[in-house]
Amino acid sequence: MSEAPAMRELLGEDAPSNWGKWGPDDELGCLNYLDASEVLRGIRHVRSGEVFTLQIQMGRTEPPGDPLWPGRSPMERRNVLDESSWDKPDAPQYPGGLHYSDDTAQIFLQGSTQYDALGHLWYDGKLWNGYDARTTVGQMKKASVLPIAEKGVVGRGVLIDMARHRGKPWLEKGETFDHTDLEAAAQAQGVTIEPHDILCIRTGWLKYWYQLTDREEFYKDFNEPGLTYSRELVEWFQQREIPNLVTDTIANEVTYEPNTGVALPLHCALMRNLGVALTEIAWLDDLADACAADGRWSFLYVAAPLKIVGGTGAPVNPVAIR
Numbered sequence: 669m670s671e672a673p674a675m676r677e678l679l680g681e682d683a684p685s686n687w688g689k690w691g692p693d694d695e696l697g698c699l700n701y702l703d704a705s706e707v708l709r710g711i712r713h714v715r716s717g718e719v720f721t722l723q724i725q726m727g728r729t730e731p732p733g734d735p736l737w738p739g740r741s742p743m744e745r746r747n748v749l750d751e752s753s754w755d756k757p758d759a760p761q762y763p764g765g766l767h768y769s770d771d772t773a774q775i776f777l778q779g780s781t782q783y784d785a786l787g788h789l790w791y792d793g794k795l796w797n798g799y800d801a802r803t804t805v806g807q808m809k810k811a812s813v814l815p816i817a818e819k820g821v822v823g824r825g826v827l828i829d830m831a832r833h834r835g836k837p838w839l840e841k842g843e844t845f846d847h848t849d850l851e852a853a854a855q856a857q858g859v860t861i862e863p864h865d866i867l868c869i870r871t872g873w874l875k876y877w878y879q880l881t882d883r884e885e886f887y888k889d890f891n892e893p894g895l896t897y898s899r900e901l902v903e904w905f906q907q908r909e910i911p912n913l914v915t916d917t918i919a920n921e922v923t924y925e926p927n928t929g930v931a932l933p934l935h936c937a938l939m940r941n942l943g944v945a946l947t948e949i950a951w952l953d954d955l956a957d958a959c960a961a962d963g964r965w966s967f968l969y970v971a972a973p974l975k976i977v978g979g980t981g982a983p984v985n986p987v988a989i990r
């Protein structure tokens with residue numbers, strides 16, 4: 669198999685951690701930073717009243733379909749009642765001649781724009797805040813998506829457009845950047861990444877996906893572009909008290925850390941160890957165009973993931989208001 673080091677070896681025995689910071693029962697992690705004053709700070713960044721919905725469409729049938737992590741399947745929406753159903757002899761009858769349509773849907777909770785539960789990924793048998801990984805068996809009993817959904821996520825969002833900063837429509841497979849690149853892009857955009865900002869990063873990767881007609885191309889040597897692990901980057905997140913990382917990729921970070929080949933170490937370093945909430949597969953292109961047009965890169969960010977009991981994640985349609 670792989671010669672990659674164990675996650676613990678890469679991140680270090682003394683990896684930066686926020687376990688215990690909000691008590692032994694915490695299931696919100698860095699979202700605890702988003703208090704009422706942060707809501708008001710976000711509201712102060714609304715100027716023009718433009719609204720951007722950041723979810724992608726679910727269940728598209730035309731190619732290339734829904735962007736998915738390998739092994740996940742697209743939403744299966746099935747119509748179980750339509751106008752043809754009401755002619756059938758066993759169809760229910762409602763006074764007044766009422767007819768209606770009904771659908772069911774089978775979905776991967778991580779199969780669209782979504783919030784990961786803080787306990788969605790782990791290593792060494794422990795989830796966020798030190799919860800035992802066996803609490804995931806059957807249904808997540810700790811650090812599921814439900815506490816995030818009950819709270820809601822509201823604050824000042826800031827968008828860093830890495831693709832635009834690098835003069836490309838989208839970053840390439842496996843292309844990386846780190847906190848120093850984020851700071852440089854922010855400076856070029858004329859915006860500051862402030863403590864407690866909801867950090868949104870555009871790579872253009874969804875734009876790349878939607879212009880593909882051949883899904884094979886996407887999954888060949890699958891390696892998304894994105895943030896890459898370093899201890900300094902993790903400390904940067906911890907010191908800035910970033911509550912939530914939002915990107916337009918399926919997994920918010922380069923798939924394989926380039927030096928070691930370890931898969932998704934930032935999920936572990938940021939989400940499992942620090943409690944940073946992760947929002948993935950967000951459509952940021954229209955928002956980015958509007959921000960670039962008038963040079964305002966901060967906004968009110970509002971997201972309410974679905975309240976799925978024990979969910980490993982939940983679909984969401986975040987809203988950015990400028």
Ligand code: UVW
Binds near residue numbers: 918919920
């Ligand atoms: C995995 O679950 C592997 O990734 P994500 O958090 O992107 O869904």
